[in-house]
Amino acid sequence: MRVEFQKKLVGEATSIPGVVVYDVPVFGDNRGWFKENWQREKMLAVGLPDFCPVQNNISFNDKLGTTRGIHAEPWDKYVSVATGRIFGAWVDLREGPSFGAVFTAELDASKAIFIPRGVANSYQTLEDNTSYVYLVNDHWSPDAEYTFLNLADETANIPWPIPLVEAEVSEKDLGHPRLPDVTPMAPRKTLVLGADGQLGRALRRAYDGDNSVEFASRDEFDLLDPRSYSDRHWGNYRTIINAAAYTAVDRAESQPGRQAAWAINSTAVGRLARVAAQHHLTLVHISTDYVFDGLNTEHSEEEPVSPLGVYGQSKAAGDAVVSTVPRHYIVRTSWVIGDGNNFVRTMASLAGRGVRPAVVDDQVGRLSFAADIAEGIRHLLATDAAFGIYNLSNEGSPQSWAEIAADVFELSGADRSVVSGVSTAEYFKDKAAAPRPLNSVLALGKIKATGFQPRDSKSALMEYLSASEATV
Template sequence: MRTLVTGCNGQLGTAVRELVEHERAAKSFDFCDIDTFDMGDPGAYGQYDWGLYDTVINCGAFTAVDAAETPEGRVSCWRANAAGPALLSRTCSEHGITLVHVSSDYVFDGTAEEHDEDEPLSPLSVYGQSKAAGDLAVGCCPRFYVLRSSWVVGRGKNFVKTMKALSDRCANPVDGLERVTVVSDQRGRLTFTDQMAQAVFHLLDGQAPYGTYNMTGSGNVRSWADIARATFDAANGNGDAVVPVTTEEYYRNAAGPVAPRPHNSALSLDKLASTGFVPRDWEEELAEYLEELVSA
């Protein structure tokens, strides 16, 4: 039987593909992205012989949380994050396929300091609402895993790379950038995509009980400003250039719509640990990631 990986060109999809190519029989995997398979289009499903598959790993998503607050973005967001997973869930249900789907801390309002899998859904934003709808749809599939992440970092554009570039600018006297404001009242843990990919296959290989699992890095809960400061220090020793501000202060003069963010994004990892998988400490992995960025 084969495995189909959707969203293969995104940060998580890339990590899944790399793991497959290095550790698995890649010939039994098929990879696609929205350019070849739009999972939000009911007419696209006829291109696959679903009887060949026993697993679908959905890495595709619309993640531009502020753009989702616009009329055009709202449509695209719901298509990718809700309609697509619903169609995948129906298809997998009809063919006895296991569906793996990656979700987000944005399905919660962030009032609890740490969120477990049983907390009622309470999304604040259009993005969060679409992800919550996708979770509910995937949960209708008899064989499903939902893995909830937060603050994802992998290959491609991400917060840490952006902070590294800003640190370089602050370190360059010609540039003129002296300080950078970063939000300090949103707290959570980074999720590195290599760990998420390993967690996916851990659940599949171990035939863990179906259901929803939180999956982020383990370790301390920090703010975005803490992560920025660590990045600046590792890159150029200029962590003092990071100025902590509140979310309200940061977005006060925003030109476009701003999606509400949960202030607490930390996810409990106890359920995942009970299956035998304990993610790496995200701060240790961040240090290694920064070392690679700085030496590149």
């Protein structure tokens, strides 16, 4: 066997996106040779994805010319040679512009290759007694879906060193379809939970037409049912967006409300976090300004949480669990406005009916329109922003609820001066209500540094009211 010793560990991109060939250092003398076949820290340093392998397989081939493939598998794969030499052929069978791209190379013990999910691989041995080893990042499952290509496909036109008529080939591999008849492998899916809530509906619009995004309502994915977490083949997913939450702030202070808030905002989130960690998924979780006590004039992502009520406490607990997931985004919002019942719609209704409301004037913050939250989430995922916590509200000068109500009245054609102010203490006097942070302003510098610019709050309010009027 010809093996080149003392190579430096480096990676070289190929003509197929995501497929990278690595030179692997091999150390040898008159006794034989040694190599670190898989060394996570060193390989991450030269750009190999941290694909978290869970299974190590060996393929042993007796004869020169043994040919296997062309198979695209629903997991990532890292292949290296243990003994002998192989000719490898890889064909991109993923949906997208690189579908059908071909790359070939000869591998010996001093080379390895990383193959992303959906790229088909095939190997022809160039020596007797050849073995190659591959690491994969998912366990075999009867639900796993493969995609195949015929070894003799004319479009791929693979230059087999040993003609297929002379090679050891299985009848099954010779029976696979030609490229025009291949159904491309779909990408891993994104699962949106709470898809019928204000944010869930905004995410439906943001991802409209994207078949890789799956939406689940409460009936379709019951956060409180353990079977929801065990009945899915999570290897088919890449991301979970958790837009579900218990948000009845005042009811959460009651005994049944307290149980429900903790069950949905903490216990269920813990189950999602476990799934995400075990299956190497990205978990996007929606947080709230209620995790703060409101004493600071502006809340950064680094501020320690200090929730005042049960709702905020249960959300802070959920955030803490999500932060342990290696791939996570905690998107912290305030004063969410979307489809359905909300403060802006209530004020617009009062304006239309000539009501003169008294509105709280000592709570200050910014509105967060669900459409902008959805676009912010899309941006974080699409740009592979650094994992962590991101504040996300609309831009603009902070306002009190009373000031926002006056804006709604004015934009609805009513007199803004009929809105009067009242303190939080006065408004909730003799009422069973949760404590509220008086300052909910979120610092937006971190998410803006990723290239995302939230819309101005007043402009967004005008568009929202115009759209609401058009749908009445």
